[in-house]
Amino acid sequence: MSTEILNGNHTAAYAAFLCDVDVVAAYPITPQTPVVELIAEFVESGRLKARFIRVESEHSAMSVCVGAAFAGARTFTATASQGLALMHEVLHWAAGARLPIVMCNVNRALGSPWSIWADYSDSAAQRDTGWLQVYCKDNQEILDSVIQGYRISEDSRVLLPVMVCYEGFILSHTYMPVHLPPREEILDYAPKKKPSWALNFDAPYTHGNLVLPVHFQHLRRQMHEAMQMARKVIVEAVDEFRKRFGRFHGALVETYQMEDAEHAIVSIGSLGAESFLAVDLLREEGLRVGAVRVRFYRPFPSEELRQLLKEVHSVTVFDRFASYGKGGMLSVEVRDALFELKDPPAVHGYVVGLGGVDVPYTVLADFVRRTVKDYAKVKRREEVIML
């Protein structure tokens, strides 16, 4: 195992390299561009024996991946923001066709107006496409999530694409030490295998022609069941990963100081890492606070949240994405997960950090203090915050 100082984007490129992908198709977009550049270097230097198709748009990037995945190849792409939005149609197609594609999305706000900085409005808007979504808190988790992503995605019980999300600049351009396991060990953990349905001249199948409503609903129900099954496969995959490589970022969620917590923070992505620091600060003040970082947003960790939060008095949810006219979708889903509890905790949701506004842990702690002060009177709060 070697350790390199890498930014998030180069980590993503290394992950594709170490997973020995067969076909890469990508289009440059800030802040994802260094992923594409490093993969080009890997391919042109001969270190990565893959086909790299320099497409003319993100729509075509995902289309190339769809075609290559149909042929049974291991595929990779990376994008951000407007690029992900342009892919939208093909994202549905990839999931509907049950293609095991892994893609990195470097979270960046959507225009108008132009912003190149982080929020989750790009990937959150793709929540219902049928992709698994994992949100990373540091660069090591980017590497490990891509590796785990191939194992989960190509599992015959899942066969759904995986989107590995990390925030633009906050992770994409920040250098951190990253442990890189040897490629053989990674390929032993996530071996390449050709799906049984891959294109075959001797057994020709027609993929995706017109289906009648009764069959369509059946296929979509299977997709939902595969997403539910992915919960189990994710747990298996991260356990095996911990055994082999000694690292653990959580399965569907990562927890911090939740054992005796009276108040909880729920957040996602790098906000999750900040929330752990906020816990330390608040505990120094004598508040029994813990944190849950949602790692997989799809499948959504409803059961995990229910178990973790059933005893707490309050939950403060931090979202980096707004559903205009409602609020933060993470807080909506957390509240939904807790609905079945006999005496559910107060849930105070805050949308913060839109368009890359910095959200330090001290700010998160301020909001938690506010929750702790009035949770008994205010059961529900939904606010979009300007810092």
Next chain:
Amino acid sequence: MKLPFGLPREEFLLPGHTACPGCGATIALRIVMKALGPRTVFVIPACCSTVIQGIFPGSSFAVPVVNIPFEAAAAVAAGVSAALEQLGEKDFSVVAWAGDGGTFDIGLQALSGAAERNDNILYICYDNEMYSNTGIQRSSATPIGAWTTTTPTGKREHKKDLLRIVSAHHVPYAATATIAFPKDLYEKVRKARQIRGFKFLHILTPCPVGWRFDASKTVEISRLAVQTGYWALYEIEHGKLRISPAFTPYLDKSRRKPIDEFLKHQLRFRTMTPELKAELERAIEEGIERLKREAELV
């Protein structure tokens, strides 16, 4: 034993397809499939062939088919081709089989991308000169003067010259064809199959429903398109333009049939004004003179 025109007997388009009676695209498809054989992947965007395949769990295609979104044909085909090569497959064809809407209009960007990259695919546009599958709307392949449901008084603009757009990408092979000349079509596909890189075939496929003619006349209309000079048959191989033998006689204006012979069977031209017809005739004449110059025949 072979079929007429020397076409092989083996069929890859199976009985039970759901095309309209007299469908020109289906005739083209049958010939193209015979020319390509079993080691072929068809990549099909939204178009009439989406329907022609039939309904799941059936399929009228005896080769692998990938259905994909409307504007994605060239890119998906490029992905299939690259992946099959990367996985060690040899001697196969990947065909993007798209209508004129998916090629001239919504799919033009992906087509341009794949052509410029010289991806190893055969892109075939079967051109029925409108959005037929959605019920006869104008596309940029619709000719001047033609009625469609979105040009109820006739289209005012010329058809886009797609083959020139594609050949401007320096592709190794681009050609036109139409179903009334099956041997010409068959041989062009056979030739394209042997060439590595981006190949483009533009096939005029008359549509009885959209062009408003009797379903028994599809081949006749296709033949008249060539005989009147409306549809020229030629190929451009590595930049070199060659007129196809089937079209050579019609380079001579005196041997061409009047354009009315082509137009009169089709109710889509019923409301065509004399001005628009004159403009169509002028464009045909200009196009053929240009072909002659580029083929270095004058």
